[in-house]
Amino acid sequence: MQRTILxxxxxxxxxxxxxMLDQSLxxxxxxxxxxxxxxxGIILAKNYEAKKFGxxxxxxxxxxxxxxxxxxIVPPHYEQYMKYSRLAHEIYLDYTNQVEPYGMDECWLDVSGSIRGSGEQIGNEIRQRMKDELGLTISVGVSFNNYRKGSIHTF
Ligand SMILES: [Mg+2]
Known part of the structure; x- marks a missing residue:
């Protein structure tokens, strides 16, 4: 069976x-x-404007x-990152119960055969909802893979 993975x-x-939390930034x-x-004392993350400076x-x-x-340079607020990571996760769960997180900001979603639409439609909807509901942007990639028993690795 072919799977659709986001x-x-x-x-x-x-x-x-x-x-997002501090508009003055x-x-x-x-x-x-x-x-x-x-x-x-190292850089943990940077925005697009900072990226332009290398x-x-x-x-x-x-x-x-x-x-x-x-x-x-602002200090990290991990409790906020956890909170928004959790809120993003809740959005993903509206589309599938097969969500595999990787770190705080990445997830794989198995949306094979979803009644919510094709992988691309779901991806676009999730991107829009992240923006509207959380004020954050997200990149979504769609891929397909052929399921073989034992080929799904969970961690
Ligand atoms: Mg990221």
């Missing part, structure tokens, strides 16, 4: 949540950075600041 990936997740280069005092996830905060002097 890969849903929330864009710039940590940075997008920060910019919008339109500015923003990065979420770990705490330098705990030796976690800011990269994993680089040191001082390196990022060298690339963009106006970079706004």
């Amino acid at each position: 890969h849903c990936d929330m864009n710039n997740f940590y940075a997008s949540v920060e910019c 919008r339109g500015h280069p923003v990065a979420v950075g770990g705490d330098p005092e705990n030796r976690h 800011i990269q996830t994993g680089e040191a905060l001082w390196q990022a600041r060298n690339k963009c002097h106006n970079l706004i």
Whole structure:
């Protein structure tokens, strides 16, 4: 049987949540950075404006600041990321009960034979709902794979 699988990936997740919650950040280069005092002084996420300056996830905060002097670095708010990850998950569950999370911002959805439409229709609907209901953007990829017994790996 051919399966229809959606890969849903929330864009710039940590940075997008920060910019959604704090309007004053919008339109500015923003990065979420770990705490330098705990030796976690690295970029954890960045928005599109910061990306334009070549800011990269994993680089040191001082390196990022060298690339963009106006970079706004905010600390992570993991409880908020958990909350929006959960809310996204609830949207996915409207389409299928076969949701496999990968990290906080990615999921695979098996929407094979869904009465809610084709993979593409469901993907577009999910993208729109994320925007309208959560104020976040998401990329959705549709793929097909042939199911063989034992070929689904869960973790
Ligand atoms: Mg992502």
